[in-house]
Amino acid sequence: MSYLIIGASSGLGRALAEKFAKEKKNLIIVSRDERDLTALKADIEIKYNVKVEKIPLDFSSFNEINQKLLKEKMFQNLSGILFPVGFMHEKDNFDISEEDLKKLTFTNYLSIVHTINYARKCLNKQKLSIVGFGSVSGLIGRNLNMNYAAAKRSLESFFESMSFDEKLKDMNIQFYTLGYLDTNLAFGKDLILPKGSTQKLAKIVYQNINVNLKKTFYPYFWNIIAVFLKLLPFLFLIKLYKILIK
Amino acid sequence: MELNNTEKKEICSFDKNIVRNILVAKPDKYKLLETISHRNREIINTGSSLSYSPLSFGEDIICLDFKKFNRILDFNKNEKTITVEAGITLIQFLNFTLKHNFWIPQLPGYPSITLGGAIATNAHGKSCSTHGTIRNSIKSILLFHKINGWMNLSEKENKEIFDLTIGGLGLTGTIVKITFNLTNIENTLFITKKKKIKSVEECNKVISNYNNSSYFYSWHKADNIKNFGEGIIFENIIDKKKIIDFKGFKDKNYKLKPFLFPVWNKLSIKLCNLLYLYLNRLSTEEKTESFLKVIFPFYSKESYFNFFGNNGFTESQLLISESKINDFMSEFKNIFKIHKPTITLFSLKKMSGEQSYLRFEDNKVCLTFDLIKNNSSNNFMNEIDNLCLKYQILPSIIKDSRIPKNIFDKTYRYANDFREKLNKFDKKRVYKSEVSKRLEL
Incomplete structure (x- = not known):
């Protein structure tokens, strides 16, 4: 049995791969650039003596997913699927190109849903853990990362819907809404709130991997912030945001 | 995602003699290393920033922090070789090799120094009378150069650049992977x-x-x-x-x-x-x-x-x-x-x-x-x-x-040789640091 990690080559994905390998779990790692996968595979196989299969593919393409990833036999031998995958764009606003909009929506939402739907069909008596990762940017719409935030909010909604699935007894559904982490995405950003550690999060995800239902924020302080943000009227938030920007 | 995030920070040489405000980029993927290198005119690589001299930074030069490239890529116990990424620190390296009773004896004196940094400075350890410098343990190097691309360097392949790179202060490009010949060590x-x-x-x-x-x-x-x-x-x-x-x-x-x-x-x-x-x-x-x-x-x-x-x-x-x-x-x-x-x-x-x-x-x-x-x-x-x-x-x-510079020129007999060969290899002189500017390398 193996764990499938989509977006394993850097940041949280790499931390998850390292943590699960350290715990002697075999892995199937997926990312776009084969060079990153080859390096990660070699490193964790040498250090932890586990089996790692690499699948280089563009997760924004259904064609590539269908051809290279969605294989029934492989999915029937999975203990879990983790989706620490994400795609952001420097100009994610109303002027985004059609191609980039598709890439954003597919990578952050549609391809994940497509993969989960396939996995659900392949369930073969095994208990399957499915772990999704959202973003606090999906809490309120802003003029930054507009489509990324929308896709992440959709993903959260999809994971909530899965909790009502009749097949829930065969699946563990977990969803982490993430604030800034110590990854390359947050590198160099002037942030008011502290960044979370990818290694700590990987440890938490591993500890919870067999929990049937889980939905939380990481870093944890976002649980409190999110409550406040949801309590405040949207128009007030817009005004507050404009004042802060000025 | 391939955002080219950079961080502004004040950095000083380990001896505290030179202080500069610099821009640092921290690639964690091969593609990102290429993208950042192509987007910037002048580059220098930085490991743990523990050099006494300002070898790993310079004014208006983007510093490539290589710490995320710290993986072990190959280990052959029979042939006594190991391939690692250049951002691996000595302590990370030794934690693996010593388990198998191997090491390289030419280790500089602080465990968080990266092996890429040790090669760029041709570091030596306490046993340098017997084992010489780290040069003696290097089998091959994979170098990335913004203009010249990816290059395998060894005694047999691109030897001239191999020789320029070991002890070359990171001026020939980014040392990405290194293969070492390991030495047995019986005890710690x-x-x-x-x-x-x-x-x-x-x-x-x-x-x-x-x-x-x-x-x-x-x-x-x-x-x-x-x-x-x-x-x-x-x-x-x-x-x-x-x-x-x-x-x-x-x-x-x-x-x-x-x-x-x-x-x-x-x-x-x-x-x-x-x-x-x-x-x-x-x-x-x-x-x-x-x-x-x-x-x-x-x-x-x-x-x-x-x-x-x-x-x-x-x-x-x-x-x-x-x-x-x-x-x-x-x-x-x-x-x-x-x-x-x-x-x-x-x-x-x-x-x-x-x-x-x-x-x-x-x-x-x-x-x-x-x-x-x-x-x-x-x-x-x-x-x-x-x-x-x-x-x-x-x-x-x-x-x-x-x-x-005048003392350097008179004491380093081969300084001009280095300059000429480096300029021939990299006509635009992309990789620079505070030291290379001072010594006009």
Whole structure:
């Protein structure tokens, strides 16, 4: 049995791969650039003596997913699927190109849903853990990362819907809404709130991997912030945001 | 995602002599390394930023922090080789190799130094009289150059660039992967033997007669002209009797952060030296010591550097012919009497190798000393520069961030060779640092 990690080559994905390998779990790692996968595979196989299969593919393409990833036999031998995958764009606003909009929506939402739907069909008596990762940017719409935030909010909604699935007894559904982490995405950003550690999060995800239902924020302080943000009227938030920007 | 995020920060050389505001990028994917390199005009690679000289940064130069490239890519126990990414630190590397009773013996003195940095400076360890510099353990290198692309370097492939890269201060491009030939190590315990000596000259005589494979270096009192050079020779031998299982090192992240005010001064140094000398004289002449204590002597003793305060210090490392040491020391003491610098540390070891390009290596004696930075030490060091010319001494540009270009040009015989070949390889001279600018490399 193996764990499938989509977006394993850097940041949280790499931390998850390292943590699960350290715990002697075999892995199937997926990312776009084969060079990153080859390096990660070699490193964790040498250090932890586990089996790692690499699948280089563009997760924004259904064609590539269908051809290279969605294989029934492989999915029937999975203990879990983790989706620490994400795609952001420097100009994610109303002027985004059609191609980039598709890439954003597919990578952050549609391809994940497509993969989960396939996995659900392949369930073969095994208990399957499915772990999704959202973003606090999906809490309120802003003029930054507009489509990324929308896709992440959709993903959260999809994971909530899965909790009502009749097949829930065969699946563990977990969803982490993430604030800034110590990854390359947050590198160099002037942030008011502290960044979370990818290694700590990987440890938490591993500890919870067999929990049937889980939905939380990481870093944890976002649980409190999110409550406040949801309590405040949207128009007030817009005004507050404009004042802060000025 | 491939965002080209950069961080603005103030950085200073380890000796605190050069401070600059720089931009750092931290790639964590191969594609991102290429993208960042292509987007920026001038680049330099940075590992742990522990170079005494400003080798890993420069004004208006993007610094590529390579710490995320720290994976082990191949390990062949039978052929005794290992391939690693250049951002791996010594402690991460040793935690793997020592489990298999392997290492490379040419390790610089602090565990968080990266292997890429060790190669760019052609680092050496305490056993440099036997094992020479890290050059002797390198089988091949994978280099990325913004214009020349990906290149395999070894004795058989692109040899000229291979030679320029080892000890080339990161000016030939980004060292991405390295394959090392590993050496067996039977144990991670050492036996340390001590021998008292009266002077630097006596030490030179004693160590020139050592020809076994142990590691030896000396420590000398240099705080006063009276009894100048009185000290101890330490000899470390791998303990082959009391074999212990290697359980791994924990990276304790000791703080290398200068105190707000300097603690070192003539009086405090004198007291510490006396204490150190007498404690060593009183303790047993032979004892067992751990790997970390022997190989990384300043690990957990970071206070030594922190005590210099924000003002920093100057470290000088000189390669001198054995036959010239006595004459050099006589003049050294004369200028010491005139300028009265505060020397906080003085040490000797033997070195082996062949000097070429920018490499600090030769079959000579390596003399190291640290000074509190002030006017008297500056004047003193200017005189030492002249002695370098007089005695054909090679000063380390890696340790001494002050060496002027004219002294460098006269002491490094192959400096022009390096310049010409580097310019031929990289006509736009993409990879630059504060040091390369000062020395016009």
